[in-house]
Amino acid sequence: MAFVIIPTMEPAVQEPGHSTHGQAAAPGPAPSSRRAGRWAARRAASDLPVGSRAWGRLTVGHLTLAAIALFSIFPVYWLFATAFRPTSDALSLSLIPQALSLENFRYVWNTIPMRDMLATTFVMALAIALGQLFVATLAAYGFAMWRFPGKKALYLLFIGSWLVPFQVTMIPNYLLVSRLGLLNTVAGVVIPQLCSAFAVLMLRQHMQAFPKELVHAAQVDGRSSLATLWRVIVPNMKPALAALGIMLFISAWNEYLWPTLILQKSTAVVQVGVRSFLSAEGNNWGAVMAAAGLACLPVFAIYLFLQRYVVDAFIRSGLK
């Protein structure tokens, strides 16, 4: 089970809150006053009555958030600061590195097959994300568009699978993978993870909110249900699918236990390779940090370029 990184809620929780909020907020004063200026907007959007003094609490809010942001970002900064230090001042404690050097990265790159590991991990994460997206789209379509006997039972099967901790099923799964001859292969990592119950539940919610008029128009045009899905629904749900895909990719990239079990060759994927590098290099902190930083590279790249999108998608898809 790939662990979940986007929150979702039971449909019963979401729908009432969502619809009521949508209806109530739209005609409210917030959108129009937002245009009138930042201060007015802030006052209108706050929980305080209009005209009340928010200065004190605003300061408290800024200080709290800034402190937490610092706490959150500092270890990440420290990781890169150490990685970029020349080996001569690896133990230097200056908060800002005096001199920048790529020495550590070069060392890691030459010591372990970093490029191959990154490529393999990328392929693995991409295959998992796309596979999960595909399987979940079909299943969500089936759940959202039809009523059929056993629907509720099948749906419960998906929800229930959340309650099966991965560690409980890992021995039989491992045995099955080895019986299929997939040990030490990327396929052995990918195939057991192709069905993400979470993705199914989330896409089902999105599809239920899909305007049914479009589906019916397609039906009247005589499109088959598969064509309707592919030509009508999927193109219109691109943002949701992309957001979910990014989330699935990130969580597949960060998956640790299952690749560790399946890929015994320590140079197969980044998680496994870097882990053995860490234990081999011990206290060579510069190199260790460089390797760790490289292991996060694609995820950081995605976040850096799509940050707004990732966070928005995360909030929107999770707590509509």
Added chain:
Amino acid sequence: MFVTLDPAPPRAVPPHAPANGNDGLDPTDSGGRGPKGRRGPGQKDRGRRQPAARKSPAAEPAAPLASARAARRGRQHRGARVTPYLYVLPAVVLLVVWSYSPLAQTLYLSLFDWNLLPTSPKRFVGLENFAEALTLPQVGRALVNTLVYITALAGFSLALPLVIGLAAQQVRGRWKTFYQALIFVPFLLTPVATSAVWRWLWADEGGLITLVLRSLGLDVDHVFRDQSLAIVAIIAAVGWQLLGFGVLVIAAGLAGINPDYAAAASLDGAGWGRITWRLTLPLLSPTLVFLGLMTILLAAPWTFSLIDMITKGGPVDSTTNIYYILYQFGFQNFDSGLSAALGVLFFIAFGLVALGFVETTERLSFYDD
């Protein structure tokens, strides 16, 4: 759609019937995202009403239509009988093969003594594994630690974000996005990097936290080898990762609360504290329950990776938890029976916790509707 609407415009039905019948989609269902319950009972009612209606002469012309409708419905149902299953099938098959059948196999393995080697025989031992699992001191230790982990992590994913969320309610717009973007970064860090950087921060020589603590007069050395401190260090690292998640979820929950309520309440003379306690928190309760459940779900994989990479459950089992010993028993001691028996026990316990959560959600949650 057509069936739902058809009491009003019956004429509209026949022309569309062929297009509809050819299609796999069941219009009865896809048509209705209308108010719940209208569709299902409506259909049944019509069936029941038909004989009565036929008696009245006014309804006479409707009869052929109704039977045509019935026939068409029959056809659709035949089409719809397989189609939805075909869509759901791949996911269900994967789920059964990789989740439910392994669960059953775990149950089966728990009754045997077997070392995971295909060549060695399985020996039936009945409930011995369960008895052993329940008496091992290591298991008790892991259980206590699991509770410690979950409680402490709930502080990071639930309590602290709630405080931050309430304190930061006034901060909006670009600044809020900026802070949240930074706070969210640790959540994206891969476990390998998390364990690396926290090992470095706690390092005995040159570790930043160690140095700061030393300068404050607290002498810590080799935190991860200290029986009482190691678990604190692991919790700090995992908590640091989960914090951003909690903050974002709470922020989204708060943003979803209609400000009109608070405005109305403050017109009635309620202060900030009262509004928070009587309005915001109850309306936020689904979010809080959800975060609680996520903490339990996420605590396992997140602590697992760090335990495995930093302490291996030690020193003297002080940082182990139930998931980690499942892994140790299975893949280090190759005692599949013991691991499986424990897995079964944990699955049952987990299910009970989840049921408790569903109950609590039903009772505690207030919805904005």
